Amino acid sequence: MDFFQLNCTCNYYPPCPQPELGMGNTQHTDVDFVTVLLQDDIGGLQVLHQNHWVDVPPTPGALVVNLGDILKYLSAEHRAISNRDGSRTSVACFFRESHVESSKLYGPITEFLSEDNPPNIVPPQ
């Protein structure tokens, strides 16, 4: 049986005086089903379109949805380059296939719970 897993990665790109010589996040497709990407207001994400790198303009509050390799032929080659003027942060959430069920159960932090402050959700047992 296959499972879906959500992994989140935080990317930090320090300012770089010569971005063309820096690595950033090199050309790739995401090895997942779909990626949801939150960017800050500094540009750097680029998509390969007809053999040219096209800037994805950062839009405050917008999420970039990127199709991954599980949807063969639809996944987009992309990269992220550093910026000369300032640092950039992005958060990528990857929805991917997994053959093993996660043993991690998420729930409220028990130290913060009490009779007066019960959990709003009950984690699965």
Ligand SMILES: O=C(O)CCC(=O)C(=O)O
């Ligand atoms: O930082 C970005 O805008 C892109 C990050 C990315 O492509 C990735 O983490 O797979």
Ligand SMILES: [Fe+2]
């Ligand atoms: Fe990516």
